[in-house]
Amino acid sequence: MAEVENGTGAEKAPAVAFTVLKPWLVVDAPKASDAVQFYKTAFGAEEVSRVMHPKRKAEHELPLVLSAELKLGSAIIVVSDLINDSSAPVKTAVTGGVFCLETEDVESAVARAVTAGAAAEGEISEGDGACCSGRVGKVKDPYGNIWLICSPPKKCTDVAA
Secondary structure, eight states, X not given: OOOOOTTTTSOOOOOOOOXXXXXXXXESTTOHHHHHHHHHHHHOXXXXXXXXXXXXXXXXXXXXXXXXXXXXXXXXXXXXXXXXXXXXXXXXXXXXXXXXXXXXOHHHHHHHXXXXXXXXXXXXXXXXXXXOSSEEEEEEOTTSOEEEEEOXXXXXXXXXX
16 A cells, blocks of 8 residues: 655645634433533533524424533533524434543542433443543433543653653
8 A cells, every 4th residue: 555645746724723622512402401500510510601592483392502601621512402403503413422521539520420410330440541541430411421530640750860
């Protein structure tokens, strides 16, 4: 198989610097408000902003959420209802994602998430290094997302002179 050098023979694209990545969680309508409350209760998320759907459909008891931004640690996540119209970025159900949260107190964080309505998946154990290298607990939220709750990686303080 021949090796090909990327960019050979093509003009270089201008450099692009991204400043933030915002994961977007889409839940079945009208559950976004419940999901926002769950993430506040389970993980201590702070709601930064919320945009409601301008056209409330008669068959919906609750107004639909176009986007709710939540600050979780140093990250921002967006939660929205699944809406089947031209304004929606996603028009079909999404099966869920996997997120890693770091904390010094894995046991308390898992317990808090379970109390808020998440389901614990297995026991808290030592991580395998895929996402977590310390202690790790795994929970599944009521909306199908998996949260790996991990202790921060240990910093090596013993350096050979």
